[in-house]
Amino acid sequence: MKLTNQTMALQLSIVVPLYNEDESLRELDKWIKEVAQKENLSYEVIYVNDGSNDRSWEVIESLAQENPNVRAISFSRNYGKSAALFAGFDMAEGEVVITMDADLQDSPEEIPSLRKMIVEENYDLVSGWKRKRYDPISKTLPSKLFNGVASWLSGIKLHDFNCGLKAYKKDVVKNIEVYGEMHRYIPILAREAGFYNIGEKVVQHQARKYGVTKFGLNRFINGFLDLLSIHFMTKFGKKPMHFFGALGSVMFFVGVLSALYVGGSKLWYVFQNIPAERVTSNPYFYLSLGAILLGTQLFLAGFLGELISRNSTERNFYKISKMIREKE
Numbered sequence: 087m088k089l090t091n092q093t094m095a096l097q098l099s100i101v102v103p104l105y106n107e108d109e110s111l112r113e114l115d116k117w118i119k120e121v122a123q124k125e126n127l128s129y130e131v132i133y134v135n136d137g138s139n140d141r142s143w144e145v146i147e148s149l150a151q152e153n154p155n156v157r158a159i160s161f162s163r164n165y166g167k168s169a170a171l172f173a174g175f176d177m178a179e180g181e182v183v184i185t186m187d188a189d190l191q192d193s194p195e196e197i198p199s200l201r202k203m204i205v206e207e208n209y210d211l212v213s214g215w216k217r218k219r220y221d222p223i224s225k226t227l228p229s230k231l232f233n234g235v236a237s238w239l240s241g242i243k244l245h246d247f248n249c250g251l252k253a254y255k256k257d258v259v260k261n262i263e264v265y266g267e268m269h270r271y272i273p274i275l276a277r278e279a280g281f282y283n284i285g286e287k288v289v290q291h292q293a294r295k296y297g298v299t300k301f302g303l304n305r306f307i308n309g310f311l312d313l314l315s316i317h318f319m320t321k322f323g324k325k326p327m328h329f330f331g332a333l334g335s336v337m338f339f340v341g342v343l344s345a346l347y348v349g350g351s352k353l354w355y356v357f358q359n360i361p362a363e364r365v366t367s368n369p370y371f372y373l374s375l376g377a378i379l380l381g382t383q384l385f386l387a388g389f390l391g392e393l394i395s396r397n398s399t400e401r402n403f404y405k406i407s408k409m410i411r412e413k414e
């Protein structure tokens with residue numbers, strides 16, 4: 087029996103988060119449709135309207151009337167790109183999921199080759215790399231630095247973590263939780279979920295045609311803070327005592343050593359009948375005071391962290407991918 091497109095699994099889900107992009111949507115939709123038809127791919131486009139206050143939703147409604155492949159959700163307010171991606175991932179049914187920005191900076195022409203890398207080369211995730219970028223230098227320069235640090239801290243060799251154009255195996259998007267501003271670090275989240283086969287593809291990039299960027303300069307400050315927290319969470323999230331406890335113990339030990347030195351030298355002077363300086367004028371006194379206090383605090387922080395994670399409902403949540411004769 088020859089399978090029709092309806093009975094065959096859906097090949098592609100294209101998730102498009104958008105916030106005030108009414109001018110671009112029609113053009114984008116048409117372009118995606120042309121590419122999918124040319125390549126004979128079954129697809130759905132999922133528009134996630136992130137609380138736009140322009141005419142974006144009206145445009146999507148009219149697109150959905152003309153194009154049966156359009157699905158959409160609308161948030162009641164602006165929750166941010168990560169939240170929009172998360173909601174889109176939840177809805178996606180295609181075997182391969184592609185994300186792209188709505189502002190026409192990412193080209194739909196890249197979709198077929200990104201998909202090929204997932205299907206034929208067995209990548210779990212392929213991230214776009216805007217090698218030649220059409221953005222102001224105020225954005226490209228900090229971005230270079232940011233990608234360098236992210237790549238170094240995470241050990242994932244990518245040049246462009248934050249590229250909106252990415253392709254995933256369906257399994258990947260169903261197993262990661264993008265929240266806050268974490269859309270910048272999806273490759274790291276994916277790796278944490280056990281998907282190691284992460285690749286990169288140079289993609290075309292255009293200057294923004296309509297509208298303005300939705301992220302200001304604070305993207306870099308927030309980006310770095312998120313990077314630090316994701317780094318700590320993945321390293322010590324499940325074992326806070328290993329970080330705070332170790333640091334606290336070292337501090338405490340240094341404190342005790344220097345206290346012994348202060349006390350010991352004072353006693354020695356006294357026994358030798360040499361006039362000794364006051365303990366409080368010895369610099370080591372302050373070192374020991376500070377180190378012992380800090381050490382106890384750090385240790386306590388680790389202990390509290392352990393108590394909190396012990397109470398977390400996720401403490402024993404592991405993603406299991408295979409099982410033989412699972413228990414009834």
Ligand code: UDP
Nearest residue numbers: 103104105136166167187188189299300301
């Ligand atoms: N976006 C979103 N919610 C937001 C901010 C942005 O859904 O709160 C969307 C935006 O409409 C676009 C994509 O995320 O489709 C990337 O945003 P933008 O083009 O402003 O980022 P840039 O290209 O400047 O990094």
Ligand code: MG
Nearest residue numbers: 187189191294
């Ligand atoms: Mg953009």
